[in-house]
Amino acid sequence: MSSRKPEVKPTNIELSCTEIGGLWGIYLQESMTVCFLTYFRHHLQDGQIVPLADEAFQIAKNRMDKIKKFFQAENFPIPAAFSEGDVNLTAPPLFHDTFTLSFLYMMNRLGMINYAFTASNNVRLDVLDFFNECIHTTTEMFGKAVRMMLEKGIYDRPPKMNYPEKVEFVEKTSFLDGLLGAKRPLNAIELSEIFFNIERNYFSVIVMLGFAQVMEDKKLKEHILRGKKISESQINLFNNLLMQEDLLGTVPISMEVTGSTVSPFSDKLILSMINILNSVDIMLISHALSLSMRLDLTAHYTKIIAKVMSYSKDTFDIMVEHRWLEQPPLTIDRKQLLQS
Known part of the structure; x- marks a missing residue:
């Protein structure tokens, strides 16, 4: 029997499940961001975008280093995540x-949501400080991306609406109607959710188009194109809703895919990105559903969630089949221990 004593720590507050899950998930996402930005920075020629991409790359690397220190201090295995082997810098520019600016904008917009949610689940103060720092730097980077997109004329602002003249309260239960007969106008919250769902799905369409264009495996290409169609159907649905409200539809992202057919990314990295986009879509469509107060909107969102969940399940199965899906940390299987 070993007589070695455990290492004495200044404090012995171990990471809880929320801190482990948050740090583990963010490490994988930042590792993925580093891979994409490594490739984008290699080909970037726009002198305005290069410094912003460099800053975002360094932020992601620093976050990974800090998470490594958390795990090493706890003798916790570092996730395999992604590496230089998942990027082919000899491939021509795909976008x-x-x-790159659209990527920075969208990733930081989604990051603000993700980091705030993750921070709210953490109670160990050093981990909480780390996520608070992530929220701060992500918000700053988002603002810089928006500012540059406005300067370049490629940012489509959310729809405007008239200011109300006075405070009003709901007087009729028909406020919830919308499936049949007359519908009330969209409220500000519903309109915001529709706009950002269109914007997010346009981003997904561009990403899926690029991925499908360079994917050699026919089955994987078909799966990617199926995801692209799901995003396109959401765009069409939401734009039609806006047109029915006498509001112009929106096309926030222009064509940004080159003619390259050489894949700059590993199939694992591509499918992992799609897996994250699926998770985000389910989360934000559910958020929109919870805030919508017109029954036709709730019906639409419910159908969309079902489609995306089905596609997400198939993406999951593909990743498991190819051993591309790294398993999140599990609790101890007590039943197996008792049976041994």
């Missing part, structure tokens, strides 16, 4: 320079 035009402005897509």
